[in-house]
Amino acid sequence: MNKTDWKAIGMTRLEDAARRLGCHVETMRIRVRDGRLAAVRGPHGAYYVAANDLAKLPVPRRGWPPRGSFTRREIEGSWDLVEVILSPTKEWANRERALIAELRANPAMNPKLYRLVSVHRLRRLGLAFEDIADELGISPRHARRLFRRRVFIALRRQLTKEDRAVAKRDRELAWRESRLERRGRFGRRRRWR
Numbered sequence: 001m002n003k004t005d006w007k008a009i010g011m012t013r014l015e016d017a018a019r020r021l022g023c024h025v026e027t028m029r030i031r032v033r034d035g036r037l038a039a040v041r042g043p044h045g046a047y048y049v050a051a052n053d054l055a056k057l058p059v060p061r062r063g064w065p066p067r068g069s070f071t072r073r074e075i076e077g078s079w080d081l082v083e084v085i086l087s088p089t090k091e092w093a094n095r096e097r098a099l100i101a102e103l104r105a106n107p108a109m110n111p112k113l114y115r116l117v118s119v120h121r122l123r124r125l126g127l128a129f130e131d132i133a134d135e136l137g138i139s140p141r142h143a144r145r146l147f148r149r150r151v152f153i154a155l156r157r158q159l160t161k162e163d164r165a166v167a168k169r170d171r172e173l174a175w176r177e178s179r180l181e182r183r184g185r186f187g188r189r190r191r192w193r
Helices: 003-008 014-021 025-034 051-056 072-085 090-105 111-125 129-136 140-148 151-186
Strands: 011-013 039-041 047-050
Touching: 011 014, 011 051, 014 025, 014 047, 014 051, 025 047, 047 051, 072 090, 072 111, 072 151, 090 111, 090 151, 111 129, 111 140, 111 151, 129 140
Parallel strands: none
Antiparallel strands: 011 047, 039 047
8 A cells, every 4th residue: 555545545644643733753653552542554664543533632732731820819828738848757847837937927037948948838839930930039940949959858957057056055155154153252353463
């Protein structure tokens, strides 16, 4: 059978069908192998598809999923989605919740951590990286990079940093109190003149 014979019985070469649909021929081959598109092997191994099967096939969608539109209320409600990110350890989870509540109330406290948590919560809501970037005033590339970082590690790092600061302040306070106590016991020492 030659090319005209296939056209006479209503069959189209896979390459031509792909061109008509506006997709790559390999996409069409994948659909044939998956069984989503019925095809017949022609001479020399070429695939041929029936025109009615091609009409039933949905047009392949390109690119990212379409951007969703979210209201300001939904975006603000996305803070509840942060719960999923938190660790199951109760000791840390309560402190992490408190830190996130503090970040939500005062983003200037730690802008880097605020952005990291916000990228994760907005992504869980379903926003695209471009929308997240517009919302936070950063680039889409920065949003993608922040999404690859782990939130719970950053939260733990911040909490341990705060713990160290408190411990250092307590040590300094104890040292000053002991110094004052020693001075009080021995009186004020005079300098030699």
